[in-house]
Amino acid sequence: MSDLSALAHRALEIAGEKNLSIVTAESCTAGKLAALLSEAPGAAERLHGSFVTYTKANKPRALGIPTSLLQDKGAVCRDVAAAMAKAALTRSPADVAVSITGVAGPDPDEDGNPVGRVCIGLARAGTTRGLEYNYGKLEREAVQARAMTDALTLLVAMLEEC
Amino acid sequence: MSDLSALAHRALEIAGEKNLSIVTAESCTAGKLAALLSEAPGAAERLHGSFVTYTKANKPRALGIPTSLLQDKGAVCRDVAAAMAKAALTRSPADVAVSITGVAGPDPDEDGNPVGRVCIGLARAGTTRGLEYNYGKLEREAVQARAMTDALTLLVAMLEEC
Numbered sequence: 001m002s003d004l005s006a007l008a009h010r011a012l013e014i015a016g017e018k019n020l021s022i023v024t025a026e027s028c029t030a031g032k033l034a035a036l037l038s039e040a041p042g043a044a045e046r047l048h049g050s051f052v053t054y055t056k057a058n059k060p061r062a063l064g065i066p067t068s069l070l071q072d073k074g075a076v077c078r079d080v081a082a083a084m085a086k087a088a089l090t091r092s093p094a095d096v097a098v099s100i101t102g103v104a105g106p107d108p109d110e111d112g113n114p115v116g117r118v119c120i121g122l123a124r125a126g127t128t129r130g131l132e133y134n135y136g137k138l139e140r141e142a143v144q145a146r147a148m149t150d151a152l153t154l155l156v157a158m159l160e161e162c
Numbered sequence: 163m164s165d166l167s168a169l170a171h172r173a174l175e176i177a178g179e180k181n182l183s184i185v186t187a188e189s190c191t192a193g194k195l196a197a198l199l200s201e202a203p204g205a206a207e208r209l210h211g212s213f214v215t216y217t218k219a220n221k222p223r224a225l226g227i228p229t230s231l232l233q234d235k236g237a238v239c240r241d242v243a244a245a246m247a248k249a250a251l252t253r254s255p256a257d258v259a260v261s262i263t264g265v266a267g268p269d270p271d272e273d274g275n276p277v278g279r280v281c282i283g284l285a286r287a288g289t290t291r292g293l294e295y296n297y298g299k300l301e302r303e304a305v306q307a308r309a310m311t312d313a314l315t316l317l318v319a320m321l322e323e324c
Contacts, residue, residue: 023220026211030200031193034214038192048220049188052196052211057255058185062211093219 004036004145007152012040012047014159015096022155023094024050025063025084027075027101028118029144033151048094053084056110063087074111076101078130081121085130089123096162097123098155102133104143118147122158166198166307169314174202174209176321177258184317185256186212187225187246189237189263190280191306195313210256215246218272225249236273238263240292243283247292251285258324259285260317264295266305280309284320 001009015022024033034050037043051063056075059065065083073079084099102118103109116135122128131154135146163171177184186195196212199205213225218237221227227245235241246261264280265271278297284290293316297308 021217024214026193029197030205030209031188031196031212031214034193034216035191035197038216043192043216045217047192047216049214049216049224050193050212051224052186052193052214054196054200054205054209054211055183055207055255058210061254062213092223093217 004148004152005039007149007156008037008040011037011152011155011159012042014156015046016042018159018162020095020159020162021046021048021093023048023088023092023097025088025097025099025121026050026052027054028104029100029147030054032144033100033148036148048092051088051091059084063091074109074113076103076109076111076113076117076119078119078132081119082123082128082130083121085121085123086128095124096155096158098151100147100151102143102147104140106140116143118143120147120151120154122154124158124162166310166314167201169311169318170199170202173199173314173317173321174204176318177208178204180321180324182257182321182324183208183210183255185210185250185254185259187250187259187261187283188212188214189216190266191262191309192216194306195262195310198310210254213250213253221246225253236271236275238265238271238273238275238279238281240281240294243281244285244290244292245283247283247285248290257286258317258320260313262309262313264305264309266302268302278305280305282309282313282316284316286320286324
């Protein structure tokens with residue numbers, strides 16, 4: 001089993017122990033995080049799904065992210081990551097949400113964020129966080145894998161705190 | 163390039179020629195269709211994302227699928243597939259939507275639908291369709307691959323008609 005699969009299994013395992021359910025919100029991973037979590041035992045009951053908002057234009061429509069926030073700070077920032085996680089929580093039956101927005105490459109984004117910059121959001125009732133990571137100019141799949149590893153690590157830690 | 167990747171490339175190619183954009187709604191593929199489409203050239207502009215509604219409970223919350231429809235017909239039927247595609251169109255800026263809801267296995271679903279039964283929905287302005295496929299008791303990944311192949315074939319045909 002890969003490290004990523006092991007982390008996904010661990011997230012679903014804790015969710016099962018604590019009777020919690022999960023949703024994701026994804027931009028640069030385009031659904032890969034939800035697909036990964038769906039392969040873990042227990043996902044049918046504890047993974048509600050994902051809001052994949054790949055374009056900037058879809059973030060206000062599908063998740064209600066304020067257009068003013070996207071205009072002021074771009075789509076890759078801690079505030080947008082936090083807002084995506086919070087919106088996914090609000091628009092699903094899930095207890096915890098994790099989000100990823102970043103630049104997987106091969107090109108920088110329209111706001112000038114470099115390849116490898118990724119923000120991860122976390123939300124549960126009453127608590128929302130956003131974190132920034134800079135992985136450097138890696139290949140597209142490597143950026144996505146690093147982002148999913150960090151997102152799942154943070155998700156596992158949040159589930160353990162619940 | 164795999165047949166699936168070639169179909170995804172073709173979908174984005176036609177979308178580019180016709181200035182159209184795409185959204186997906188996914189249950190049993192859990193985001194894999196959006197992730198596949200995101201790897202094709204042009205996806206950054208023409209793939210808005212996906213509504214991944216993996217649990218039955220998330221379909222009303224994230225997509226507004228009527229609870230009465232899910233209770234009467236289960237989550238795997240042509241009407242739910244069509245409603246998922248239509249809702250994804252309504253809740254995103256996309257011009258066309260394709261949806262997948264089915265039983266990837268290894269177990270039948272809670273409504274008694276067998277492994278390998280998949281319904282695919284299509285929506286564009288003024289037109290919504292739902293189709294049913296029965297692939298038989300294949301492995302989970304094989305059901306998902308068959309479903310994505312049929313969904314992309316139908317998406318390409320719809321884009322060509324636009």
